Amino acid sequence: MMSKVTMRLNGKTVSADVEDRTLLVHFIRETQGLTGTHVGCDTSQCGACVVHVDGKAVKSCTMLAAQADGSDVLTVEGLANGDELHPVQAAFRENHGLQCGFCTPGMIMTAVDMIERHGAKLDEKTIRHELEGNICRCTGYHNIVKAIKAASDQMAGMKTATE
Amino acid sequence: MGVQGIGARALRKEDKRFITGKGRYTDDMVLPRMTYAAFVRSPHAHAKIKGIDASAALAMPGVEAVLTGEQLVGDGIGNLICGWMIHSKDGSPMNMGAWRALEPETVRFVGQAVAVVIADTQGQARDAADAVVVDYEELPAVVDMSAAMAPGAPQLHPEAPGNVIYDWEIGDEAATNAAFDSAAHVTRLDITNNRLVPNPMEPRAALADYDTAEEHYTLYTTSQNPHVARLVLSAFYNVAPEHKLRVIAPDVGGGFGSKIFIYPEEIVALWASKRVGRPVKWVSDRTEAFLTDAHGRDHKTEAELALDANNKITGFRVKTVANLGAYMSLFSSSVPTYLYATLLSGQYDIPNIHCNVKTVYTNTTPVDAYRGAGRPEATFLVERIIETAAREVGMSPAEFRRKNFIQAFPHQTPVIMCYDAGDYNATLDAALKAIDYDGFPARKSEAASRGKLRGLGLSCYIEACGIAPSAAVGSLGAGVGLWESAEVRVNPVGTIEVLTGSHSHGQGHETTFAQLISERFGVDTDAVSIVHGDTDKVQFGMGTYGSRSGAVGMSAIVKALDKVEAKAKKIAAHLMEASEGDIQIEGGELKVAGTDKKLSFTEVALAAYTAHNLPEGMEPGLKEGAFYDPSNFTFPAGTYACEVEVDPDTGKTEIVNFVAADDFGKVINPMIVEGQVHGGLTQGIGQALLENAAYDENGQLVTASYMDYAMPRADDVPSYNLLTTETICPGNPLGMKGCGEAGAIGSPPAVINAITDAIGNNHLSMPATAEKVWLAAQPGLSQAAE
Ligand code: FES
């Protein structure tokens, strides 16, 4: 069975006929060719596939593309503002929060959501706890935690500055 | 980025593509008319294949072909090889059974591939694979190593009677026995090194494309060593001659050893792409990764340490059985022998060592190198028995170690290795200071007042990296040389491309290697690009494993740079009418010493290519290649100190402080080195506390997903406290030792020593789960937790 799925993907309306069983992650990667979102497991445990659906972090392997019909979907490709990196992206680079890069898009999308939800400056304990759905085999998390902390401090500062 | 030389914490050049989603991994590649492969895998650990009925599958939508082992063998595809010959102590060669990429007759582990479906979409291929009917006759399976060697056990391969692959030894048995005869104290310890699944986050993948006109194959694959893959695919699996086979390892999402090997799936993808005349893509799902990526560790050891009356070690006697699984993977034979037993001297002056290793076949996934490969097993054994001995004789574990440290270099151990340089007191002192060793008793009683058990454990590890030299490893049975190659191309405009045989799958070579060029020529790192991972672009190279890319890979680059520099100086001297010996390279310029005459690097490069005015007889161009074969292994070493608190009510362990003091020799980029250590420590702590590949007695892997196999997550591990000391490695031009595996090698014994210290019971096996720790902490249940 095929059905038509339409969504806003990184600010652009896209539409395609896909098999009903198509997962959101496969719609993003294969139908739309945005390969920054990764697949690291088959049990929804690793977080390599995290994207934002209507402003919330979602594991895109847990959701059918059809369920995202009409939604606003943001992937790692849509995070930067042109050439200007999102503060979380920049913080991952500045703090060496990535090695092979495979978990990185999911980590970054999780981190953005985490900072948005907690609003204020994050502490290490909260960050580690919030990362429970994201596995990284390379970095040992040390620098990912540092990067998220730095980004959240910086974003808290930016918020104060604009208030 | 500017000029960033050796020692700079340069941010990574490769990061931008990864943080913006522009990385290019194998599964991201798409080719016109591409098909997908799905494998039909054995659900049984041991069974005869009586027939395969593909008729239903072939009738399903989108299915191009169903291919079996019979066709594969018929087409002359060769058996999988093991690239390191080990001889038993009686002189006989190892007993190796045949391993086919698709098995036509007898399956020997759950997940072994028996057929492959090729279809238009991945969904169609997987659906059809489920519809292939394989008629199996189940055979009794054996999973446990001792059971496999027992009389009457199911036999896996006719070539290996009693399931024993080899019975190998190293060291002087008589002298070691004599040391035990005259010992004042003997410490005994039985150790299990638990089986692990490497789990790089990117699952393995292959995309094969056969060009019928050129009779040429291209393979995109998740490899740590694309040239070795091409060589093996060509020379042993008969896929195609090397010049008709291009192997590309694009961005690779972690390896940790598991992507060294050439697996059945890559072979089948290539073969099938010719068979169906379309590109074939295969992407492992995580369950397949658990079942088919080579596993790591899995040793059982009985060890004894002999001490004299002054608590000096006089002998070390070791008997190890290692499980190699159902087949011998590419380097599996070397891991429990030359990568393991040669490190049994640790950091200690031990005059007599003897080690016997038996390897066995069982109906489990093949076992091969995983981060550390043999050296973690050696370190866990040495550091656990050293700690145990110190406790038995009532010495402080730190002082017992110090008393037995090797103090002078070079030091020849009784097990082949000649340690070239080190200062083990320096890393021990640094770690003790950072963890406040003297303040521990106060912290322990403070914790006790809160009802917590606090413990401190040390581990003084040594490892051998940059496996070398080629002639030496050849004499020990290696089927390959272990050198590395490099080519440095200076372009006419002065930018530089470095082609390296090393491969980066997270290690940051694009940055570190560029720093080396920046240091040598004073050029901006942005003017340098590192080319790797494509057999059509790069000269033959050996790839990245065993922490070799710095000590071996960069040494090859240094050799090529030496040649480039010599030629550039000749040209500059000629152009400036100076003597060659007076030319100095500084800040991107070639200067005549003591004058203000100078030429930019770009001007010299351009002169080399315009060739209008070169010294008499000089060839145009500025491009040099080099091969570097190391003269010895390198020996990174250090001390790890781990402090834990155990909750006696729940058995839960919390790592409250972890200090790592490492001597890696010269460090090029401390930021990247620290990242390597963080990752290694977390894998080691994962082994110590969480990870275990468990089989049931029928050979089903019961931990085949992230629901059942406990990967370390962010709140399982602490932030780390890292320190470095430096003794320069005399064996290579940069003085580097390597840092990729140390964390995984050194950390497990530090954790277990800390927990056993906390609970006051030395009987505790890995992984030290809350249940086991709770049991071991119960008075009167001292053996229960093994
Ligand atoms: S791929 Fe979605 S959680 Fe692993």
Ligand code: FES
């Ligand atoms: S950077 Fe490799 S898995 Fe996280």
